[in-house]
Amino acid sequence: MQRLWLLVALLFLSVGAQAQVGLSPQILDIALDGTANSQAFRLFNYTAEDKNVKVRVANWTMDGDGKVSEIPTTEQSLDGWLVINPLEFTVKAGQNQVVRVAARPAVALTPGEHRAMVYFEEQPQDKAPGAATTLRTVFRFGAAVYGHVGPVERKGALVGLEVATSSAVMQLRNDGNATSRCGGSFAIWRKADFPGDAKTAAIAKVGTAEAELPPGVVQAGRLPTDAVLPGATRRVSFETAKALPPGDYVLDLNGSFGDSPLDRSQPFHVSAAAH
Template sequence: MSRTHRFRSIGWALALIGLMAGGAARAQIAISPQILDVSLDDPSHTYAFRLYNYTTEDKRVRVSLNNWTLDADNQVQVLPPTETSLDRWTIINPVEFDLPAGKSQAVRLAIRPAVPLAAGEHRVMTYFDEIPLADPTKEAPATLRARFRLGAAVYAHVGPVSRSGTINSVVADKHGFKLGVTATGNATTRFDGQYVIYPTRAFPGKGKVPAVENPDLPDMKLPPGAIAGGRIPATAVLPGTTRTVSGTYAGKPLSPGRYTVNLSGHFGDAPLDAQTEINVAAGSG
């Protein structure tokens, strides 16, 4: 990886921890980038997130930092600070601020370790929490007030970055697919790939499946003859861990018939080019 930082504004599940207010509010408060991937070889750099308020209400926001990892279910698990955890050595400005309706606010951060850090990946989670109104009488009566909480992950690297991995298993059925993987390098690794489903009679053959255009977007275009397709989830797999990356076919199981599922792309430096045939019997559960 270059010594200069890279911003990744992609919708990786880990990046956006979520809003306590639910689906409607999710689109009303946003953060960019959703993941920050940086090098610590030059500690003089500063970085920034920007928080957007698309609501019609002014907000008050507090920023905090946590050491973290992912558990076996790929859920964020907050860890206590250690001497070398980045939550101790990350400087945030501002820590607390007003976010007027329809406006945005930049939140800058710098990582200044005062102790030597081991080569490899270090992580810190940046949380953006709404602070309740000081005067509750200003809230509309009989309104359930839901506060937001957003989390943005920072991945910081010391020394060369290795995103290597192995693909241990590929399984698919009428509901979806499961890919067993191990991240063998020193940095978090994710899939960059696609799945495409054909009726078996229309499958063009190994190595002949075109790319899905605009995968998972409203204007997605499937290759000729395909009935479904999309991205393989870019689930974060932390270095040294083995996980199962699962995906569904746009949330819809396959109807009775015979299909070929093509999965292609890369998990780190490990190539993926697999085909699985599925025979869905009539009346199967």
Template sequence: MKKAAVIILFLLCSLTFTNLYADTPPGHIAISPPFFELSLGSKPINESIRMVNLKKEPIKVKVEVYNWTMDEKNEVKVIPGTSQSLEQWMLINPLSFTVEPAGTQIIRFSIRPRTKPDPGEHHAMIFLTEQLPDSLETKKNAIKVLFRYGMAVYADTDPVKKSSTLASLTCDKGASMLKAEISNTGNIRTRLKGNYTIWKAGTFPGFKAMTDYINKPKTEKKPDGLLDSGALNSAPVLAGQRRTVITPIGTRDNKAGNFVVAVKGMLDDKPVEKLFP
């Protein structure tokens, strides 16, 4: 029996899907790309993942692939595969490996459909899970933080249909959050992409000026009146789903309410602009 206490650190890359695309995620690894969006036809697809070990010790990793969906809380949920789910058509090599300190491992995968893909999205989640080192198998009172990184793979087959609706977009200043209710009646995922900014009351310069600021280097001075800014939560809403996507915003220090929140983004090809006084 293992004596070490183990803490598993879950990094569901696109997946809790709250913009966790860091160069060095917790667990001291670097993985690229963060996810895949591919076109799936009759020919095989070959891709690769690059993992770098930034720790000062070797890491043992296990690779698994599953079918998945997003539950009501916008969290990844593993579900049984079907004849049309992508993981049924994937071959991955290697399935386990050890990476030395400062070393790199390439994980290759191919997609070879066994049946004709239906139109629309097919997806899978590749999990890279760190295994307990042999040196800790018998140690007592040892604490080890392990990572589990989930990488989404999307493969789309023509004809693709994008059809989404922003049913509502609200701002709860007291709870410091934006809520976007999105309905997806298409056959591939949709995302609300964009940014929010928070301004002192009476200083919002308009959406064009907001866009100009967002596109500038972060090292430049903030415009007068700007309190905070950030990216919207771009969690995917899968085909056939209706979900509420929440973006935490930095209004906790502005309880007096003398500020406005501006949101600018895109849902598929539809622009979104809204100002909350």
């Protein structure tokens, strides 16, 4: 069967991809000023056919909207100093493959964060002579590796918050020297029931059946965990509510951005026309 191969490019695993293949972990943090220790990724093949895979490494950055792009290697970028084994392998159907990663810089790296992206790219298999043509997909996963020299500071601030009927956009500024993410929860309060920022907190087990919503909260969820690079400001969008009846509400955020506290609320209105 002749196969036409379609590349599926993924920086983080989607639900559909996870049903076919899996990668764990998706992120590695490595201390670069201590003893070099080997860490590892594990690639899982949940399909009924073998997967031929090649591994490559690149330097990368991210823009203010979260788009990742490759950039040239520098003496200070981590991609040039990673030792990866193996670089090419076959994952048998239903099996998994360990890929070991070690950072061995040959130059003195400056204090702060140094990054690399490790790509796992499926290779199209040879077609059988005289076979029919079908369309197949191949995967491409990118796993971020963060290397740190010196003390790690994950700090920053929420410098802007835009709220709409069913979504919100946070403007996050990273003032530290390491990539940071949010943790915690958001809640939609009826405005008349909102007790004020000082009297609200992150909701335990939010997003699960065990979460207990305070009276007056109509919907709640986890804050997004999108990465913000050190020294950067990024817009992070997320869905907040579905099918709210017309009325006045307050979006309340509680948690952290890196190691900095995050506590902000903003009122918004749902009109009858938007319902």
